[in-house]
Structures are given as structure tokens and as C-alpha cells.
Amino acid sequence: MFDYMLTKEQLKIRDEAREFVQWMPRQMILDMDTDKIKFPKEFLQEAARRNLMGCRYPKQWGGRGMDWATTCMIMEEVGTLGYELACVFGVGAELVCDAIIQHGTDEQKEKYVKPLLQGKIFAAECLTEPRGGSDFFGATTKAEDHGDYYLLNGMKRFIVGAEGADYFLVYAKTSPEAKPQESITCFIVDRTEGVEVKYLYGLMGCRGGGTGRIVFRNVKVPKENIVGKLNGAYAVFNTMMIPERLGTASMTIGAARPALEIATNYTARRKAFGQIIAQFEGVSFQVAEAAMLLDAARAMAYVTAKAVDNGADMPRIRRMVSQSKKFITESCQKVVHNSMQVMGGIAYTNVFPIERIYRDVRLASIWTGTSEVMSMISAHEWYREYFTQKAKIQSRDYELDAQEANEDEKIYDDDDMWKKGW
Numbered sequence: 261m262f263d264y265m266l267t268k269e270q271l272k273i274r275d276e277a278r279e280f281v282q283w284m285p286r287q288m289i290l291d292m293d294t295d296k297i298k299f300p301k302e303f304l305q306e307a308a309r310r311n312l313m314g315c316r317y318p319k320q321w322g323g324r325g326m327d328w329a330t331t332c333m334i335m336e337e338v339g340t341l342g343y344e345l346a347c348v349f350g351v352g353a354e355l356v357c358d359a360i361i362q363h364g365t366d367e368q369k370e371k372y373v374k375p376l377l378q379g380k381i382f383a384a385e386c387l388t389e390p391r392g393g394s395d396f397f398g399a400t401t402k403a404e405d406h407g408d409y410y411l412l413n414g415m416k417r418f419i420v421g422a423e424g425a426d427y428f429l430v431y432a433k434t435s436p437e438a439k440p441q442e443s444i445t446c447f448i449v450d451r452t453e454g455v456e457v458k459y460l461y462g463l464m465g466c467r468g469g470g471t472g473r474i475v476f477r478n479v480k481v482p483k484e485n486i487v488g489k490l491n492g493a494y495a496v497f498n499t500m501m502i503p504e505r506l507g508t509a510s511m512t513i514g515a516a517r518p519a520l521e522i523a524t525n526y527t528a529r530r531k532a533f534g535q536i537i538a539q540f541e542g543v544s545f546q547v548a549e550a551a552m553l554l555d556a557a558r559a560m561a562y563v564t565a566k567a568v569d570n571g572a573d574m575p576r577i578r579r580m581v582s583q584s585k586k587f588i589t590e591s592c593q594k595v596v597h598n599s600m601q602v603m604g605g606i607a608y609t610n611v612f613p614i615e616r617i618y619r620d621v622r623l624a625s626i627w628t629g630t631s632e633v634m635s636m637i638s639a640h641e642w643y644r645e646y647f648t649q650k651a652k653i654q655s656r657d658y659e660l661d662a663q664e665a666n667e668d669e670k671i672y673d674d675d676d677m678w679k680k681g682w
């Protein structure tokens with residue numbers, strides 16, 4: 261994050277986050293990449309000891325009462341350690357706890373948020389199923405009403421942190437016959453009888469973060485574990501897309517940053533044709549482009565965070581977090597791509613960590629909603645916003661500022677998308 265845009269208090273937490281990054285043992289990062297470590301419990305415990313998780317939540321529940329801009333800044337710093345570490349940092353404290361803080365009861369906050377932020381328990385978010393992740397409302401995991409409890413059956417996959425989680429935030433169908441947006445409920449599911457977790461994916465990157473498949477077989481979930489309202493998962497999902505997308509975007513900035521730093525250092529020392537390679541425009545322009553993209557990404561994350569902090573309306577926030585996620589993750593992937601390119605063959609080896617970063621950040625535009633899904637939401641919200649505002653705001657008719665502003669030549673189908681109910 262840009263230093264000059266942060267308050268003294270934010271800068272202090274930024275420095276605390278940087279001290280935490282310094283603390284991280286190198287061997288832990290290497291052992292995660294080779295799957296020797298399957299879940300970095302000590303990393304989360306240390307983050308909790310330093311009170312770095314969930315900093316935007318009220319102090320009452322273990323946060324620091326800070327804002328989204330501070331969260332983005334911390335996520336960027338943590339992201340520099342490696343994408344998988346930022347993923348596990350994010351899913352429990354920033355996603356699962358966000359849903360409980362915003363929609364849960366005080367009892368749930370006491371039981372599930374406080375101890376998680378203290379590093380005593382861990383959590384994972386279960387949305388994606390083998391049949392698909394993009395179509396949230398197509399969930400097939402079912403929870404049937406059995407009086408005092410719900411009986412949960414189904415399967416979730418690609419769940420970060422599953423290996424070490426003590427509880428799961430699970431979306432399940434409770435009213436299969438209802439309209440999709442009124443058919444799903446969000447539950448807190450303890451790791452009890454009937455919950456089977458398998459750490460089984462041969463991931464390209466982001467290893468060691470406990471990513472697994474979860475099968476729920478006749479799991480009894482008490483009614484008090486519903487988060488929000490029965491059949492009200494849409495409301496939970498609606499707010500959870502903020503930490504999912506803005507958090508992911510911010511940590512990707514952090515993950516890409518070391519690649520650019522390493523490439524800058526290397527190209528300022530390496531010679532070819534008798535010259536330092538940074539003196540070739542073909543090299544330095546790629547480095548400059550990467551620096552520009554990283555700054556543009558930061559600026560976008562900051563503006564979006566401010567929109568959330570300042571209470572922008574929800575449709576606008578949906579668009580801003582979705583377009584931020586797409587732009588920032590893809591820009592950061594380009595940053596890493598350029599960094600590898602300007603270093604030549606050595607960057608493709610494990611002498612430098614760029615090959616790991618390259619593998620890791622490939623996930624950024626896939627998880628927590630693909631780039632295509634981000635475009636789908638952005639397009640939907642943009643058209644809706646444009647036509648809603650157009651109806652409200654008296655603005656200049658720019659179409660008439662043309663030499664031949666002839667209405668007869670403007671041929672449309674009369675049934676425009678807006679009239680059809682976009």
C-alpha cells in the first residue's frame with residue numbers, strides 16, 4: 261500500500277505485519293511447497309499472537325476496529341510470504357469470520373470468531389463442489405430439517421485449510437424447490453462424526469495450505485449453527501464477496517511484489533553483450549510495466565477499500581470488488597510473467613523463488629470466483645447502474661454532439677436489454 265496514504269496507526273500495523281513477515285521461517289515456506297507441511301498451524305498461531313488477523317472487526321471479538329484499507333495493507337504484506345500462506349491467513353480470519361461477524365449471533369462470535377483470532381482454532385470455507393464452483397446457487401449439498409438439527413449430506417472440493425480446520429462454513433440447499441436465491445442456507449459445521457477430510461490434490465502451486473476434499477455423511481448440525489437466516493445464504497454470500505475478492509486482490513499484489521524486486525535487482529547486475537541488461541529498453545521497459553501494473557493494482561485496491569469503508573451502495577461495491585479482483589489478479593500475473601522473462605533461464609529454476617511465485621499466483625484469477633465470473637458480475641452491475649442512474653440524473657445528451665446527429669440513421673431493435681429486464 262502507498263505509505264503516504266496511510267495514517268500513523270495504519271503505518272504502525274504495517275510495520276507489525278512486516279515484522280511478522282521477517283519472523284516466518286524460510287524452511288516452513290520450502291516445506292509447504294513440497295507438501296511436507298500440509299497445514300501451517302504455527303504460522304496462523306504466530307499471526308494470532310501478534311493480533312494481525314481480522315483487524316477490521318470490533319475489539320470485542322478480537323479485532324482492532326480498523327478498516328478495509330488496513331486489511332488490504334496487511335493482506336499485501338502477508339502475501340509477500342507466498343500465496344498459499346495468504347490463502348490460509350485469509351480463509352479463516354478474513355472470510356469465515358467476516359460472515360459470522362456480519363450475520364452471526366453473539367454466541368457464534370464468542371465460540372467461533374474469538375478463539376480463531378487467538379489462534380486456538382482454525383476454519384475453512386466450503387462453497388465449491390465437484391459439480392462446479394462458479395454456479396453458487398447450483399449447490400447440491402443438502403441439509404434436511406430433523407427437528408432440533410439439520411442433517412447434512414454432500415461433498416465440497418478444493419477447500420483451502422480443510423486439513424487443519426476445526427470447523428467449516430458450509431453452504432447447503434435447504435429448500436430445493438424454492439427460487440435459487442432463496443434455496444440455500446449457510447451453516448457452521450464442526451469437525452465431528454460424519455465429516456471426512458482428504459488432502460489429495462496434486463496442486464500446481466499453493467501447496468501446503470491444507471487444500472482438500474470434504475465429504476459430509478449424515479452430519480448433525482444444530483439449528484443454532486445457522487449463520488444469518490434459514491434460506492438466507494444469498495445475503496451472507498453478498499457481503500462475503502467483499503473479503504473474498506478484495507482480500508484475494510490485495511494478497512496477490514503482495515505475492516507478485518517479491519518477483520518484481522528480485523527481477524529489478526537481477527537486471528541491475530546481470531550483463532549481456534557487455535552491458536548491464538537493465539540498460540536495454542527491452543528489459544527495463546518490462547520492469548517499468550510491472551512496476552506500473554503493481555501501482556495501478558494498489559490504487560484500485562485502495563479506492564475499492566475506501567468505497568467499502570465509506571459505505572458505497574451494494575451494487576456499486578459488487579462491481580468494484582469484482583472488477584478489482586479481475587484487474588488486480590491478472591495484472592499481478594503479468595508482473596510475475598515479466599519478472600521471469602527479464603531474468604531469462606535462471607528464473608525458470610528453483611535457484612530463485614520466481615518459478616514458485618509463478619505457479620502460485622496462477623490460482624489468483626481462478627479461486628474466489630474466476631475472471632469470467634468477475635466480468636459477468638461487472639457487466640451486469642454496470643448496465644444496471646448505468647440505466648438506473650440515467651433514469652435519475654439529468655445529464656447532457658452526448659449523442660447529439662456529432663455533425664450528423666440524425667436519429668433516423670440510428671437503427672436499434674426496439675426491445676432493448678434494459679426494457680426486457682436486464
Ligand SMILES: Cc1cc2nc3c(=O)[nH]c(=O)nc-3n(C[C@H](O)[C@H](O)[C@H](O)COP(=O)(O)OP(=O)(O)OC[C@H]3O[C@@H](n4cnc5c(N)ncnc54)[C@H](O)[C@@H]3O)c2cc1C
Pocket residue numbers: 351385386387388389390391392393394395417418419420421463466471623626627628629630631632633636
Ligand atoms: C487451490 C484452490 C483452492 C481453492 N480454495 C477454495 C476454498 O477454500 N473454498 C471454496 O469453496 N472453493 C475453493 N476453490 C474453488 C474455486 O473457487 C473454483 O475452482 C472456482 O470458483 C471455479 O469453479 P470450478 O473449478 O468448478 O470451475 P467451473 O465453475 O466448472 O468453471 C469452468 C470454466 O467455465 C467458466 N464459466 C463458468 N460459468 C461461466 C459463465 N456463466 N460465464 C462465463 N464463463 C463461465 C469459468 O470461468 C471457468 O473458466 C479453490 C480452488 C483451487 C484450485
